[in-house]
Each structure stands twice: as structure tokens, then as C-alpha cells.
Amino acid sequence: MxxxxxxxxxxxxxxxxxxxxxxxxxxxxxxxxxxxxxxxxxxxxxxxxxxxxxxxxxxxxxxxxxxxxxxxxxxxxxxxxxxxxxxxxxxxxxxxxxxxxxxxxxxxxxxxxxxxxxxxxxxxxxxxxxxxxxxxxxxxxxxxxxxxxxxxxxxxxxxxxxxxxxxxxxxxxxxxxxxxxxxxxxxxxxxxxxxxxxxxxxxxxxxxxxxxxxxxxxxxxxxxxxxxxxxxxxxxxxxxxxxxxxxxxxxxxxxxxxxxxxxxxxxxxxxxxxxxxxxxxxxxxxxxxxxxxxxxxxxxxxxxxxxxxxxxxxxxxxxxxxxxxxxxxxxxxxxYPPLAFVYPIVITLVLYVVFLGRLVSSKSPYIAALISSTIIAVCNVLNILGLLAPHQLAVLNKIPFFSYELGWVVPSFIAFCLVWGIECLRGNTTQS
Missing domain, CATH: 1.20.1740.10 (Amino acid/polyamine transporter I)
Incomplete structure (x- = not known):
């Protein structure tokens, strides 16, 4: 009780x-x-x-x-x-x-x-x-x-x-x-x-x-x-x-x-x-x-x-x-622009720590994910402010979900997994 x-x-x-x-x-x-x-x-x-x-x-x-x-x-x-x-x-x-x-x-x-x-x-x-x-x-x-x-x-x-x-x-x-x-x-x-x-x-x-x-x-x-x-x-x-x-x-x-x-x-x-x-x-x-x-x-x-x-x-x-x-x-x-910048960074930090924090102790994968989210967030803010040229926007729209202002999701995940995978391979190579 x-x-x-x-x-x-x-x-x-x-x-x-x-x-x-x-x-x-x-x-x-x-x-x-x-x-x-x-x-x-x-x-x-x-x-x-x-x-x-x-x-x-x-x-x-x-x-x-x-x-x-x-x-x-x-x-x-x-x-x-x-x-x-x-x-x-x-x-x-x-x-x-x-x-x-x-x-x-x-x-x-x-x-x-x-x-x-x-x-x-x-x-x-x-x-x-x-x-x-x-x-x-x-x-x-x-x-x-x-x-x-x-x-x-x-x-x-x-x-x-x-x-x-x-x-x-x-x-x-x-x-x-x-x-x-x-x-x-x-x-x-x-x-x-x-x-x-x-x-x-x-x-x-x-x-x-x-x-x-x-x-x-x-x-x-x-x-x-x-x-x-x-x-x-x-x-x-x-x-x-x-x-x-x-x-x-x-x-x-x-x-x-x-x-x-x-x-x-x-x-x-x-x-x-x-x-x-x-x-x-x-x-x-x-x-x-x-x-x-x-x-x-x-x-x-x-x-x-x-x-x-x-x-x-x-x-x-x-x-x-x-x-x-x-x-x-x-x-x-x-x-909206400052929130569109800071929110993806904080969400990335929260999600990866909650769901992968116990599995991955190294800092590098988290840093890679945060850098990716930050870069995409900056690009999204530039788009919101109308500072991107049409050809630049066309390239960015090829990123999954970028047109819905969720372009940080996939790149951050890829960056996390890529760095984590490299560290795992290095660890195995060292042990060999």
C-alpha cells in the first residue's frame, strides 16, 4: 500500500x-x-x-x-x-x-x-x-x-x-x-x-x-x-x-x-x-x-x-x-527555430541512453549520434528560416523524413551503429 x-x-x-x-x-x-x-x-x-x-x-x-x-x-x-x-x-x-x-x-x-x-x-x-x-x-x-x-x-x-x-x-x-x-x-x-x-x-x-x-x-x-x-x-x-x-x-x-x-x-x-x-x-x-x-x-x-x-x-x-x-x-x-535545433539533440541523448545505455558503455557512439542530429537540426533550422537554395533543399529532402522535420532520426541511428560497430571490431581485433 x-x-x-x-x-x-x-x-x-x-x-x-x-x-x-x-x-x-x-x-x-x-x-x-x-x-x-x-x-x-x-x-x-x-x-x-x-x-x-x-x-x-x-x-x-x-x-x-x-x-x-x-x-x-x-x-x-x-x-x-x-x-x-x-x-x-x-x-x-x-x-x-x-x-x-x-x-x-x-x-x-x-x-x-x-x-x-x-x-x-x-x-x-x-x-x-x-x-x-x-x-x-x-x-x-x-x-x-x-x-x-x-x-x-x-x-x-x-x-x-x-x-x-x-x-x-x-x-x-x-x-x-x-x-x-x-x-x-x-x-x-x-x-x-x-x-x-x-x-x-x-x-x-x-x-x-x-x-x-x-x-x-x-x-x-x-x-x-x-x-x-x-x-x-x-x-x-x-x-x-x-x-x-x-x-x-x-x-x-x-x-x-x-x-x-x-x-x-x-x-x-x-x-x-x-x-x-x-x-x-x-x-x-x-x-x-x-x-x-x-x-x-x-x-x-x-x-x-x-x-x-x-x-x-x-x-x-x-x-x-x-x-x-x-x-x-x-x-x-x-x-520554433531554436526549439527545432535543440529538441532533436535532447531527444537523441534521451532515447539512446534509455534504450542502449546498458548495452553500450563507450561514449563515442553517443557523440557520433549527437553530432549527426546536430548537423541535421542546423540544416532544418536553415530550411525553416528560408536560407537554403532549392538545389540544397533537394539534396536534403533525400534524407528520410527530412521533409517532415524528422530528418535527424535515421542519420543519428546510422552514426551510432557505425561507430559502435567499428569499436566492436577493434575490440575483437585487439583480443585476437
Whole structure:
């Protein structure tokens, strides 16, 4: 019974970590674009939004107790460089500005249509700064109340939407493969794979605190807890994709925040929309406080205290406030190239450590796989930015899945196997 209780506690903690309020804006928008290709898209989004974050935590668990242990499986400098890139992404570059922009567009704008995002952002980040500078239990209390409340409201929204859909899904202009690719790459915007390898230490510490110290015990608890969190996330994400597909919206360029408000208004009415707006706004605030504190702690430790925690939190809030004014859709659009670069690298590291970590102890195959993923990721970013000539793009499109922005998959696997095979042959030759 104790283990079941521990699994439930850690499982819901995992859910709370991965379930960011900003993520609510992504699935309905995907649903509008994929139309009748609902199930294949739910599968694709689930891979990058649910399964891979869980594997991210598992990869750290199998390597040690922190992201540094995972990075050291490949190179001692990898954890520092990649960790810094990840913290910038989940901090002032993308996730933090998005919390403020989401608060304004979903929590403030529907009730106060003439409000200015500048003042909302200013007030938002002043509050974030005050709580991050002086940690308070109020944040934990509000977060512990808000997460269940938001989950209950969303469950009502999804169940009511499934029982009484506004419209039937239309045929999509996208093919099945294109819908899968959209769901997979839009999952990057959750930032959960990046967050998982950084915040894995929290889950591992919680597991150890409950008496599970061996790798086998930790893995058992993490896997069971991850399965519980995955079921909850799959229900929420899948339900929201379905609501988007059945929203009766023909304009696929609709703003993500407007779409969520339209869906909640259609299903729950204005009071339901107000409840969602309030809970999302407050949830965004608590998430932002946690992220600002995490960024300050990480870079202060990285610089051995040369840059103080308070200075780093202040700079993080200032940069985030400026970027948040541009709006949710602009932040998501701006975020896509950097995420298209860093995500394949992190996914490659996670997948190969989880599935081949016990079989292959040498660092060279992992380095080869990461280099291959990095090269393809750079090429993909150049393509996204429109910097490739037609003949260059024609060559790159010969790489399997490159046109679906998954071109790193096959080259990384070939590079891993090739270097591993060479090392095995050298070992056999030496033994002979």
C-alpha cells in the first residue's frame, strides 16, 4: 500500500510539472488544423508532449541523479553547454514570456478588452520578481489548489465537448503524414522534454526520500508514476485536440488564445470561461515564479556565485517582460527555430541512453549520434528560416523524413551503429 501511495504522489507531481497552463493553447490549435486526422495527431503529440518527457526523467534516473550525470555519459562539458541552452529556452527566451502573454490574452483580455499588455506584463513580472526573490509558501499553497481546480474544470470541458460536440471534424488539407509531423513538432512547444532532464533531480530526490535508493527501485517507481502522469496528460491533450477539431472553426490561422476562449464559451458559457481564465492566469503566475527561481539558481551555480541569484532573477524578469508583450502566437512563432535545433539533440541523448545505455558503455557512439542530429537540426533550422537554395533543399529532402522535420532520426541511428560497430571490431581485433 505504501508503494501505491508513493506512486500516486510522485505521479501527480509529474503531472503538475509537465502540465503547464501555456500548453493548453497548443492542442486545440492542432485539432483545428488536422481536422479528421485526430487519432494519428494525438499519437504524434503524445510522443513529444508525454512519452519523451517521461523518458527524459528515466534517462537521468538510469545515469545518476541530475542532468549533469546524464551529460557526463557523453562528455563532461555537454551538461554545462546543453543545460545552459535548455535553461534559456525554458526561462527568459520562451516559456517565461509565454506565461505572461497567456495570462494577458486568456485571463485579462476577455474581461478587459481595452487593457494594455505592457502594464499587465509589468505587474505580472513585478509579482514574479517579488516571490522569486523571497520564496514563499504562498506559491506552493496556491499551486496545490490551482492544479486540481484547473484539472476539474478541464475535465468538465472535455467531457461536455465530447458528449455534445459543436461540429463534426472537417476533412483536413493536410495528409496523414503531415498531420503526424505537425503533432510531433508542435509537441516541441510544450518544452517538456527540455524541462524533464533538468527537473528530473526533483523527482529522483522525492523518490529517494520515500526510501527507494537502488536504480531498480527508482526505475520501478518512476515508470509506474510516469504511467499515471501519462494517462492524465493523454486525456487532457487528446481531449483538447478533439475539441479543436470539433470547434467548427474554418479559419486555421485563428489565434490560439481566441480559439481556447471560443471553445470554453461554446461549451461552458461565460462562467466556465471565467473560471478557466482565472485558474490559467494564476497557474501561469506560479509557473513563472518557479521558472525564474530555477534560472537564477542554475546560472548562479554555473558562475560559482559571480553572478548573484537576485541579479539573475531580475535580468530574467526584465527580458521576459519585454518579450511577453509581443503576444502568444508571436512567441510561439519566434520559438520554433531554436526549439527545432535543440529538441532533436535532447531527444537523441534521451532515447539512446534509455534504450542502449546498458548495452553500450563507450561514449563515442553517443557523440557520433549527437553530432549527426546536430548537423541535421542546423540544416532544418536553415530550411525553416528560408536560407537554403532549392538545389540544397533537394539534396536534403533525400534524407528520410527530412521533409517532415524528422530528418535527424535515421542519420543519428546510422552514426551510432557505425561507430559502435567499428569499436566492436577493434575490440575483437585487439583480443585476437
Amino acid at each position: 505504501k508503494k501505491i501511495g508513493d506512486i500516486a504522489t510522485i505521479g501527480f507531481a509529474l503531472f503538475a510539472m509537465f502540465f503547464g497552463a501555456g500548453n493548453l493553447l497548443l492542442p486545440p490549435f492542432i485539432g483545428v488544423n488536422v481536422g479528421s486526422h485526430i487519432w494519428i495527431t494525438i499519437l504524434a503529440f503524445g510522443l513529444t508532449g508525454i512519452l519523451l518527457p517521461f523518458l527524459g526523467i528515466l534517462s537521468v534516473t538510469q545515469s545518476g541523479e541530475t542532468f549533469n550525470d546524464l551529460g557526463n555519459r557523453v562528455n563532461k562539458n555537454l551538461a554545462t553547454v546543453l543545460g545552459a541552452v535548455i535553461m534559456i529556452c525554458i526561462g527568459p527566451l520562451i516559456a517565461l514570456p509565454r506565461t505572461a502573454a497567456t495570462t494577458f490574452e486568456v485571463g485579462i483580455l476577455p474581461s478587459f478588452p481595452n487593457s494594455n499588455p505592457l502594464w499587465t506584463s509589468l505587474v505580472f513580472f513585478i509579482v514574479v520578481w517579488l516571490f522569486a526573490i523571497v520564496p514563499s509558501k504562498v506559491v506552493d499553497l496556491v499551486g496545490n489548489i490551482l492544479t486540481p481546480f484547473l484539472l476539474v474544470i478541464l475535465t468538465l470541458l472535455i467531457v461536455a465537448g465530447i458528449a455534445h460536440p459543436t461540429a463534426m471534424p472537417d476533412a483536413s488539407a493536410l495528409s496523414t503524414a503531415e498531420s503526424f509531423a505537425l503533432g510531433f513538432t508542435e509537441g516541441y512547444q510544450t518544452l517538456d522534454v527540455l524541462a524533464s532532464v533538468i527537473f528530473a533531480g526533483i523527482i529522483i530526490a522525492a523518490t529517494k526520500a520515500k526510501g527507494y535508493h537502488s536504480i531498480r527501485e527508482k526505475n520501478k517507481v518512476v515508470i509506474a508514476s510516469g504511467a499515471l502522469a501519462a494517462v492524465c496528460l493523454l486525456f487532457i491533450y487528446g481531449g483538447l485536440i478533439y475539441l479543436g477539431a470539433t470547434a467548427g472553426i474554418a479559419n486555421t490561422s485563428i489565434k490560439r488564445s481566441e480559439l481556447l476562449i471560443h471553445i470554453s464559451n461554446s461549451i461552458l458559457g461565460k462562467y466556465g470561461t471565467l473560471a478557466i481564465a482565472l485558474s490559467i492566469a494564476l497557474a501561469c503566475l506560479t509557473t513563472a515564479i518557479a521558472l525564474a527561481a530555477a534560472v537564477g539558481t542554475f546560472f548562479s551555480a554555473l558562475t560559482n556565485g559571480k553572478l548573484s541569484y537576485k541579479l539573475l532573477v531580475t535580468l530574467t524578469c526584465l527580458v521576459s517582460a519585454v518579450l511577453s508583450i509581443t503576444g502568444v502566437d508571436n512567441i510561439i512563432q519566434f520559438a
